[in-house]
Amino acid sequence: MSDLKDRVKQAASGQDDQPEQQPVTDLAVGDTTRNWLQRRQTYFTDALPRHVDQAHFMAVAQAVMPNLTKCTTASIHQSLLACARFGLEPDGRQAAIIPYGDTATFQPMYEGYIELMYRHPRVDSVHFGWVREKDQWDYTPTEPSPRDFFHKPRIELADDERGPVILAYAFAWIDGRRSQVIILNRSQSEKIRDKYSNAYKKAERNGKKDSAWHTDFDAMWAKSAVRRLVKVVPTSTELAELLQADDDADDTQPAPAVIRGTVIARDDQGPDGEQQAQTATWPTTAQPGSGSEAGEQE
Template sequence: MSTALKDRLRAARQASIPASAGPGEEHGQAPDSPAELVDIKGHEQVEPAMSATVMEWLNVYRSHFEGALPACVDSAAFFAAVRSVLPTLAKCKPASVLQTLLTCARFGLIPDGHQAAITRQGTTAAFVPMYQGYIELMYRSGLVESVHVGVIREQDEFDYVPTAKAPEDFVHRPNLRLSQKERGEVVIAYAYAWLKNGARSQVILLTREDAEEIRDEYSESYRRAEETEARDSYWHRFFQRMWEKSAIRRLIRVVPKSAELRALADADDAGDRGQVQILHAPDTEAARLLVEAERAHTAAEASQDIPPAPAKARPLKKRRQPRRSTRAARKGRK
């Protein structure tokens, strides 16, 4: 808010302050109220009442969030990101905000705009995993050694030969002496991964036309934003990020993936359709057991590739027959 606008609001406020007003109000230090900001663009980011309500709920359910977070995630970092994003969700229903944040917590992603984002769709909050969030879960699965995602610009040098062996099949040489503007517009987004067994995945290449086709066919939030002329969907605001995310989601199809990673894609799609996302979020304990089961299954399959050692033949033990005594000998013992 500009200084001049704040001064006008404070002057209007002081004109209606009675003589017995407190010292803070006499000096114009009272915070801007929602009623005074109703016509100011972006006022939903400073409306205090809803944020205070949600923070109270978060404090009440803090133990639930901490229990939902995987052990590898710092709860302090999670709640710091939550406090930063809450003001942008002031017009959302508190229950919607809480279920969205719980979904984010169960996947173990930080809602900082990098791993995940929490956005407002009308009065409903939505959990939007970013491509860094997908990569994070790929690493956690233990099935992927490294993931690479990038963009090729018009003046970059690159070559792709699908029939060549990895890694000679794909080369990208950006001229780092040039600025991004000099390198030109982005023409291709790509992604590939190296697996734990040393193999490299297929290289995923998406042109701008490919990204637009994915957006138009699958993104219901984009279509709604177009129909209402709001044009505020993530595809409208962060096209390149969504382009790169689309490349990562294509990559997921061709690499080993955990149940948690599949669930993240389902929750992502549910949010885009305006559906409840927490139904797709894994329970922390169940997710841990699934990961252990999948690793055991992978190890069992790998062990089947090694021919079993021939079993050693055990020597037959000679059976001793009991000595048979004669009738005369038995009579002699009597």
């Protein structure tokens, strides 16, 4: 009886032995981010164009969240809202959400530009490709379209057997006619990088060499070619806004982009339901590292 009384007394005074609290696991963070997304789901789904599957978009958003655990919830919300506004999945192909310190930043990729070009009623198709050293190709700008450009890949060879990439090219078919062919070699792409990318310049100065131009040169080379194609396809307000958002993302520590026609959530509550400041971050836990990349401007 005395043992029971002692245990009751210890429990009342908070002195009873408690098991050591285990560290937060990745699964717990997954539950936290899932709940966070569910509370804001209508903001994102309401912004999506009708042709985009809402459930799939939210699933892709959930998959990218572990890379953003150190970012503010306000910047994550704005970046996902930008993806939704343009109808681009944050899958690293159409668009990416890049953590710059504690700021999550929306950044369109070359497939995202192509996706928006396709939406114009006058655009029949858009094509991007790589020319490798052993491919058959020719470009004679004085010839009429489509005889001015020819590319035949050596499909009987593996990519490495075809040699290194020497050119990126892009063109569109508009009202049944082929557009100007945009051709960009490595040297031209490097000049774009050196002239326009603030992220590249900063990564060179600080010695980290962690910009997208350092970590994934070919992806930025491809996007540079497709961005030039934007100048020769029918324009739209949506495509112009995407270009501006891409330019803004080149700053390595930008403020979250403000996308026209969207609504920002203000009920930023944590997983416990308590109101949090807009600078609140996800719980600290062991997470896989994530790289960073930045856009190019032209």
